Amino acid sequence: MALNYDLVILGGGTGGYVTAIRAAQLGLTTAIVEKQKLGGTCLHKGCIPTKALLKSAAVYQQVKNAADFGVEAPSPTFNIEQAMARKKAVINSLHQGVEHLVRTNKIDVYEGFGRILGPSIFSPIAGSISVEYEEEKENDILVSKNVIIATGSSPSNLPNMEIDHTHIVTSDDLVEMTELPKSIIIVGGGVIGMEWASFLHDVGVEVTILEAQDQILSPFDHDIVKQLKRILTKKGITILEQAKIDSASVEKGSEIQVTYQKQHEIHNISAEKLLIAVGRHANTNKIGIENTDIQFDQKGFIQVNEHFQTKESHIYAIGDVNGGQQLAHVATYEGKKAVEHIAGLGSSQLSQQEIPSCIYGNPEIAMIGFTEEEVKQKGYDYRLEKVSLQAIGKAHVNGQTEGFTKIIIDKQTNDILGIHMIGAHVTELIGQASTAKYFDSSALELSEVIYPHPSLSEIIGEAALAVEGRKIHG
Ligand code: NAI
Numbered sequence: 001m002a003l004n005y006d007l008v009i010l011g012g013g014t015g016g017y018v019t020a021i022r023a024a025q026l027g028l029t030t031a032i033v034e035k036q037k038l039g040g041t042c043l044h045k046g047c048i049p050t051k052a053l054l055k056s057a058a059v060y061q062q063v064k065n066a067a068d069f070g071v072e073a074p075s076p077t078f079n080i081e082q083a084m085a086r087k088k089a090v091i092n093s094l095h096q097g098v099e100h101l102v103r104t105n106k107i108d109v110y111e112g113f114g115r116i117l118g119p120s121i122f123s124p125i126a127g128s129i130s131v132e133y134e135e136e137k138e139n140d141i142l143v144s145k146n147v148i149i150a151t152g153s154s155p156s157n158l159p160n161m162e163i164d165h166t167h168i169v170t171s172d173d174l175v176e177m178t179e180l181p182k183s184i185i186i187v188g189g190g191v192i193g194m195e196w197a198s199f200l201h202d203v204g205v206e207v208t209i210l211e212a213q214d215q216i217l218s219p220f221d222h223d224i225v226k227q228l229k230r231i232l233t234k235k236g237i238t239i240l241e242q243a244k245i246d247s248a249s250v251e252k253g254s255e256i257q258v259t260y261q262k263q264h265e266i267h268n269i270s271a272e273k274l275l276i277a278v279g280r281h282a283n284t285n286k287i288g289i290e291n292t293d294i295q296f297d298q299k300g301f302i303q304v305n306e307h308f309q310t311k312e313s314h315i316y317a318i319g320d321v322n323g324g325q326q327l328a329h330v331a332t333y334e335g336k337k338a339v340e341h342i343a344g345l346g347s348s349q350l351s352q353q354e355i356p357s358c359i360y361g362n363p364e365i366a367m368i369g370f371t372e373e374e375v376k377q378k379g380y381d382y383r384l385e386k387v388s389l390q391a392i393g394k395a396h397v398n399g400q401t402e403g404f405t406k407i408i409i410d411k412q413t414n415d416i417l418g419i420h421m422i423g424a425h426v427t428e429l430i431g432q433a434s435t436a437k438y439f440d441s442s443a444l445e446l447s448e449v450i451y452p453h454p455s456l457s458e459i460i461g462e463a464a465l466a467v468e469g470r471k472i473h474g
Contacts, residue, residue, distance in 0.1 A: 002122050005029050007342065008129050008144040010114045010287060013040020014047075014328045015319035016150035017098055017107075019335025024105040026343040031142055032107060033114030033131050038098045041152050041320075042328040044091060049175045050195055051360050052090045056083035057202035058362060068399060078203045080180050087175075110140055116147065116288035116315070126292040127315055146314050146342050149302060150335060151287060153280035153320035158187070158245065161276065167250045168274045171196065180205055181272035185258050187245050188277035189216025191359055194228075196275060198361025201237050208238040208269060210260055215241055217359070221371040221420040223386070223406055228422060231363055231402060243267075248274050282321045297323055306349050308338040316342070330355060356434045358427040363403055366430035368437055369418030375408055382417060384408040385466035387459055389423045391474030394454040400424035407443065407463040414442040419463070425456050432460050443467050 007023050009016045012034030023030040037044055056078075063076040102109060112131040122128040127147045131140040155170035157163055165173050171192050184200055186193045189211030201207045209216065216239060217225050229239055246259040246266070255270040282301045289296075294310040294317075295303045301323025308316045316338040319331030333350060340346070359365040375382045389395040389403045403423020410417055419433040436446050447464035451457045465471050 002128070002141040002143045003031075005031050005108075005142055005144040007031075007146045007148065007339070008033065008114075008142045009148045009150055010116070010129065011040065011150035011152055011283075011319075011321075012038040012102075012109065013150060013152050013319070013331070014042040015152070015331030015335045016040065016148070017102055018332040019148055019150060019318065019339055020107045021101060021105050022336045023339045023342070024107055026339060026345075028146075028339070028343065030107050031110060031144070032102070033110045033112060033129060033142070035111075035113045037095060038102060038109065039091075039095050043094055043098065045172050045175050047328055048091055048094060049087045050171070050199070052087040053083055053175075054195065054199050054360050054362070056086065057199045061202055061362065065399075078180075080203070081178065083203075084176075084178070110142070112140070113286075114142075115286065116149075116291055117141075118288075118291035125314070126312055130288075147316070148308075148335065148338055149284075149287070149310075149315065149317040149321055150319050150331065151283040151321050152331075153282055153326060155192075155276065156279045156281045157276060158278060161245075161248060163276065164250075167256045167272075168248060168276065170276055174275060182206060183255075183271035184208070184273045184275055185210060185256070185269060185271045186275045186277055188275075188279070189213075189239065189241070190277060190279065191217070193275070193277035194359055195361050196277065197232070197237055201232075201235060202362055206236075206271070208271065209240065210243040210245055210258075211239070211241045212244045213241070217365075219371075220357075220359075220365065220367060221406065221418070222373060224365055224367070224420050224422045227404065228363065228365060280320060280326055282323070284321065299323060307341040308334050309341075324350075325352075325355060325357070327355065327357065354434065354437050356430045358430060360427055363423050364425065364427045365420075365422050366426040366433075367418065367420045368430060368433045369416065370408065371418060371420065372406075372408060375417050380417060381411045382408055383411050383467055385463060385471070387462045387466055387471075387474045389456075389459065391462055392454075392456060392459050394456050394458070395423070397454060398424065398456075405429075405459045405463045407467045409443045409467050414444060416441065416443055416446065419460075421459075429456055429460060432457060436460075 006028035007030045009032045012032040020030045060078045063073050066073045110131045112133040115130045117128045118126045129142040183206035186209045189209045197207045243260045243262040248258045250256045256274045257270050302317040304322045318334035320326045353369045356368045386404045386406045389401045395401045406420040408418040443464045451461045
């Protein structure tokens, strides 16, 4: 028997379930099809577990340095099993919350694999969903006026490199590890590579990063990356740039041998594990795209228009699967806008300059808007200033004065073009920069805001004052 809905969402990750709640608020009868657990990558394998582990590492580092604060804690040790247990408890608690939210919003959840059907006896147009179950149970057929594909992404591999999940691993494997390796080589100095490098180093693992491009974190502001590299190198992380992995082999029971090329020279290194963190690809396999007119871009992501509609106008694609920025907050934004478009509410366009981006390592990095390299390339007449955390009283109170905030403004309009931050807690502070960008604040307005003293937020005010030529501290 076919079941009818206004909207069926394929994938109950952060993008999918938030979209479903917005749809329910708008009065649409809504179902989610999810093959694993509500919450998806962000809750179970990505954002939340990695940040929980990074928090454990931060606590370990703080306790190691507790004597500076007058707290005697001799010889602390790091217990990975307990850190993993805490991570699991954090996930479970949030997972229960998500299930509750979905239930109370009267959203139907089908715990199976959803496949899009072409025109069939159920509907003359493509887009009915067949839900297939692992157990012996007949498929459900969901006939829906609209479909949103929110199936997310998975770690990509390199050609000729077999992920064996023991020696050669992805972030999905590390998030479930039961013991720490002594050493690790991380291929890819992107966001995932750098967060894992930070966690693993801070809990005692020897870390080497291989990055193929000229620098790690290439989309980030180069000043920020320079400072990050200085801090990480001082801590003892080895960062090899312009270093392209050739091959990896493991002899039974021994370390993994890695060959890489740097400036046309071949080098060999070895470690206990090799993490492949070279990007993520869209999860579109077997979901029935071939039964529709939906098209892919060159990188295999689903093509969408400004309302997140695919070539089948009643089928939308949001989040990692559509090739935009692979961030949970982008997925939820896109989902809400897609649903509002379905409900005929119109849809504002997502401005890339309003999307904050964060790296939750030690130190943290956060940014919004254009980098200095981008404003130069775009030909802006710009002015910039940097304010060190040394200028901020609360940073001294916290004993975390390493880092700075850089603000870039348009000289002609006084508009904020970019804010880039490195240091402790900047992933919290960037929210204020997001608000400023959303309201199109000028540097003058940002400098007139009253920031509580002492607080780290003062660095935003100081940066705005500095770029206005009225610097007080720093
Ligand atoms: P990425 O695209 O950010 O970085 C991959 C890196 O691997 C690039 O720097 C690339 O040059 C390098 N690379 C590729 N092939 C290589 C090779 N053969 N040898 C050496 N280096 C090579 O991808 P990543 O880090 O896997 O992250 C995937 C997505 O997940 C990103 O869009 C990221 O923003 C998102 N994410 C965001 C987080 C956050 O917001 N904090 C946390 C984790 C992931």
